[in-house]
Each structure stands twice: as C-alpha cells, then as structure tokens.
Amino acid sequence: MSKERARRRAERLAVLEKEKAARARKVARRERRRSLVTKLTPRVGSSGTLYRRSRGERLGIVLLTLAAIAAIWLWVPEMPLRILLTVLIVLAAPALVVVVLGRKAG
Numbered sequence: 346m347s348k349e350r351a352r353r354r355a356e357r358l359a360v361l362e363k364e365k366a367a368r369a370r371k372v373a374r375r376e377r378r379r380s381l382v383t384k385l386t387p388r389v390g391s392s393g394t395l396y397r398r399s400r401g402e403r404l405g406i407v408l409l410t411l412a413a414i415a416a417i418w419l420w421v422p423e424m425p426l427r428i429l430l431t432v433l434i435v436l437a438a439p440a441l442v443v444v445v446l447g448r449k450a451g
Contacts, residue, residue, distance in 0.1 A: 402446065410438050 398406070417430045 398446070406438070406442055410434060 413434050414431050417427055417434070421427045421430065
C-alpha cells in the first residue's frame with residue numbers, strides 16, 4: 346500500500362513540475378515580449394511631444410513626396426529609370442526635409 350502511495354505521489358509531483366515549468370516558460374515569454382515592446386515603442390521627447398513636426402507639415406511632406414513619385418511614374422518612360430528615381434526620392438526625402446524645414450529642437 347505504501348509503495349502505491351509513493352508511486353502516486355511521485356506521479357503527482359512529476360505533473361506539478363511539468364506545470365511549473367510550463368508556467369515559467371510562459372512568464373519568461375511574456376517578459377521577453379514586454380521588453381521587446383518597450384524597446385520598439387517610440388519614446389516621448391523631452392518637451393512631451395511625440396512628433397517634431399506639426400500635422401500639416403507631415404501631411405505636406407507626404408503629399409509632396411507622393412506627387413513627385415506620381416510625376417515620375419507618369420512622365421518617365423523607361424522602367425529602370427522610374428525605379429531608380431523613386432528609390433532616390435524615398436532615400437533623399439528625409440534629408441531634404443531637414444534642409445528645407447530645418448531641424449526642430451525636440
């Protein structure tokens with residue numbers, strides 16, 4: 346009889362250990378996800394604003410960039426040149442915005 350109880354207790358303990366390990370893995374995964382989210386979430390600047398430009402400025406930047414890309418795709422006949430100019434605009438737009446509008450202190 347005592348051997349049977351010892352065997353059942355050992356089985357219970359094994360099941361409890363498995364559940365404990367699964368809970369520990371779940372908690373570790375949650376903590377890793379939480380730390381990744383905090384790393385990827387943009388931080389609010391020192392002035393308390395998330396964006397450095399006003400909504401109108403951001404809208405103007407996006408619309409002018411899209412208009413330039415649309416003009417390229419409408420008026421440039423060669424496909425490789427279209428792609429090259431589009432990539433050039435996408436890569437140069439941030440630098441051009443800083444030069445034209447200036448860098449705002451955040």
